[in-house]
Amino acid sequence: MILVDRCRAMKHFEVAERLGISRGTLSVVLNAKAKYGSGEASTARIADKVIHTFGQYACPYLTADSGDGEPVVITADRCRAYAWRGAPTSNPREMQHWQACQKCPHKAACAPAPEREVKPRKPRGAE
Secondary structure: OHHHHHHHHOOOOHHHHHHOHHHHHHHHHHHOOHHHOOOOOHHHEEEHHHHHHHHHEEEEHHHHHHHHOOOOOOEEHHHHHOOOOOOOOOHHHHHHHHHHHOOOOOOOOOOOOOOOOOOOOOOOOOO
């Protein structure tokens, strides 16, 4: 549902670009075509990318800091920006937030996507 909602709010090529997949792959997954429609192909990798990119988390530090007890929900992008930045040495409040992020259970889930080796394709007509 997250992917469908995001595709309604953004252009498909923008969603595909943010996920790091091709527009064709996004279209096939959304329309449940080819191997994705028959169940032969797993959507687990794409689902992980969707959650990793567009998911939301209740931030324990911001919730405790708000004082009213209501969970403060942030996007995966914002969570990643807080947790995976360098230690902010010039602002004590930001340092406390960064330290809380280092112990947070959401840190692993919002980790930056690992770099993948790009494998060149064979030229057309090559056997």
